[in-house]
Amino acid sequence: MATTRPTTAVSSSSSGKLRSQIGRTKRRISEHLLEKVPGTDSINGYNAEDTYDFLLDLGDTMGNLLTQSRKLQQLDQKWTNLINQNPSEKEIQKQYIDTYDASRRRLHRRCHINSNTNHLTTN
Numbered sequence: 001m002a003t004t005r006p007t008t009a010v011s012s013s014s015s016g017k018l019r020s021q022i023g024r025t026k027r028r029i030s031e032h033l034l035e036k037v038p039g040t041d042s043i044n045g046y047n048a049e050d051t052y053d054f055l056l057d058l059g060d061t062m063g064n065l066l067t068q069s070r071k072l073q074q075l076d077q078k079w080t081n082l083i084n085q086n087p088s089e090k091e092i093q094k095q096y097i098d099t100y101d102a103s104r105r106r107l108h109r110r111c112h113i114n115s116n117t118n119h120l121t122t123n
Helices: 010-012 018-035 049-085 089-122
Strands: none
Touching: 018 049, 049 089
């Protein structure tokens, strides 16, 4: 599926690398969120070893999500700092958000669902 990217003369020299890193990080988060994690109905029949393995896998997935989420926050902060230095970047950011907003909203919903799962696994 082809996507159009916001383009300006400034974007390629200023935030282009950041936007690429943000896109890759968002993709990694989506991949982790799409990993098949059994629902509670399917784990009811697990024995102790299966349950332990499931929790280890879930912990790994949650750790990967946390790492990528922190990276995304750092990249967002770098872009905010860049905008503070170069206000024309604000328009590029607006174009980026307009272009990728639907995926951002889906990602936010998935992260919210995932945070609820994390709450269940840590209690």
